[in-house]
Amino acid sequence: xxxxxxxxxxxxxxxxxxxxxxxxxxxxxxxxxxxxxxxxxxxxxxxxxxxxxxxxxxxxxxxxxxxxxxxxxxxxxxxxxxxxxxxxxxxxxxxxxxxxxxxxxxxxxxxxxxxxxxxxxxxxxxxxxxxxxxxxxxxxxxxxxxxxxxxxxxxxxxxxxxxxxxxxxxxxxxxxxxxxxxxxxxxxxxxxxxxxxxxxxxxxxxxxxxxxxxxxxxxxxxxxxxxxxxxxxxxxxxx
Amino acid sequence: xxxxxxxxxxxxxxxxxxxxxxxxxxxxxxxxxxxxxxxxxxxxxxxxxxxxxxxxxxxxxxxxxxxxxxxxxxxxx
Numbered sequence: 068x069x070x071x072x073x074x075x076x077x078x079x080x081x082x083x084x085x086x087x088x089x090x091x092x093x094x095x096x097x098x099x100x101x102x103x104x105x106x107x108x109x110x111x112x113x114x115x116x117x118x119x120x121x122x123x124x125x126x127x128x129x130x131x132x133x134x135x136x137x138x139x140x141x142x143x144x145x146x147x148x149x150x151x152x153x154x155x156x157x158x159x160x161x162x163x164x165x166x167x168x169x170x171x172x173x174x175x176x177x178x179x180x181x182x183x184x185x186x187x188x189x190x191x192x193x194x195x196x197x198x199x200x201x202x203x204x205x206x207x208x209x210x211x212x213x214x215x216x217x218x219x220x221x222x223x224x225x226x227x228x229x230x231x232x233x234x235x236x237x238x239x240x241x242x243x244x245x246x247x248x249x250x251x252x253x254x255x256x257x258x259x260x261x262x263x264x265x266x267x268x269x270x271x272x273x274x275x276x277x278x279x280x281x282x283x284x285x286x287x288x289x290x291x292x293x294x295x296x297x298x299x300x301x302x303x304x305x306x
Numbered sequence: 307x308x309x310x311x312x313x314x315x316x317x318x319x320x321x322x323x324x325x326x327x328x329x330x331x332x333x334x335x336x337x338x339x340x341x342x343x344x345x346x347x348x349x350x351x352x353x354x355x356x357x358x359x360x361x362x363x364x365x366x367x368x369x370x371x372x373x374x375x376x377x378x379x380x381x382x383x
Contacts, residue, residue: 125372128369128372132369167374168375170320172323173323174323175323175324213321215320215374215375
């Protein structure tokens with residue numbers, strides 16, 4: 068069973084929902100603590116939503132320097148799948164694992180709504196259960212969710228398929244080019260402002276459109292990625 | 307000991323909704339003629355004399371500001 072770590076920072080809110088989504092998806096949720104650098108041999112890490120360290124200084128700015136993040140940053144650079152949701156996305160940007168930054172919503176209000184999105188890149192470990200162009204509805208709730216980056220960075224993200232999800236039906240927070248989520252160059256690190264972990268059960272939400280984000284393990288479990296599972300199939304065929 | 311002041315402001319091209327809200331409040335205060343407000347952060351650091359300028363620059367650049375969206379100035383008092 069794949070082991071997915073879920074980090075709890077002081078001020079994290081959605082760590083329990085993220086762990087629950089992981090379990091509903093059939094994987095093992097491993098709690099990770101901000102002050103503990105050990106990752107307990109997890110196959111992937113989720114940085115959940117909330118207000119890490121009270122959002123003091125800037126959202127995600129203090130969390131970046133926590134002991135667990137030093138390990139997560141190293142593992143992410145080595146190819147481990149990492150998903151940052153909402154505050155987790157902000158932490159990934161502050162950690163320079165993802166480009167750009169997230170700033171206060173242009174309309175100044177906190178948003179909490181069901182949001183229509185389009186999956187633009189279904190080739191990351193976190194979106195492989197969707198197809199390109201698929202439209203999904205999951206909750207969006209943030210005060211500082213406006214994605215900004217310079218023109219060159221935005222063009223590069225678009226040109227290389229690194230926009231993972233885009234807002235549809237109007238821009239809810241002033242994000243440049245309606246960007247709701249992006250990935251790093253290798254595709255293993257994904258940041259997403261809306262909350263798929265809140266849309267994994269019909270009983271408690273708008274639907275189950277978010278579940279796909281947590282179903283990608285396997286075939287993507289482990290740092291080797293999809294190639295290792297392919298080679299297993301080939302060797303099996305030879306035998 | 308020396309006092310080092312770091313001021314951080316959003317880059318001109320980044321929208322500042324808080325500054326806009328302040329402009330709105332100024333109108334209700336009865337003050338006219340203020341066309342723009344940009345809100346920033348002001349840090350006062352007490353540092354030992356042997357803390358060099360490059361160390362202060364590192365603090366300002368990596369923690370106190372996010373260079374993607376903010377500019378900063380450093381002054382020693």
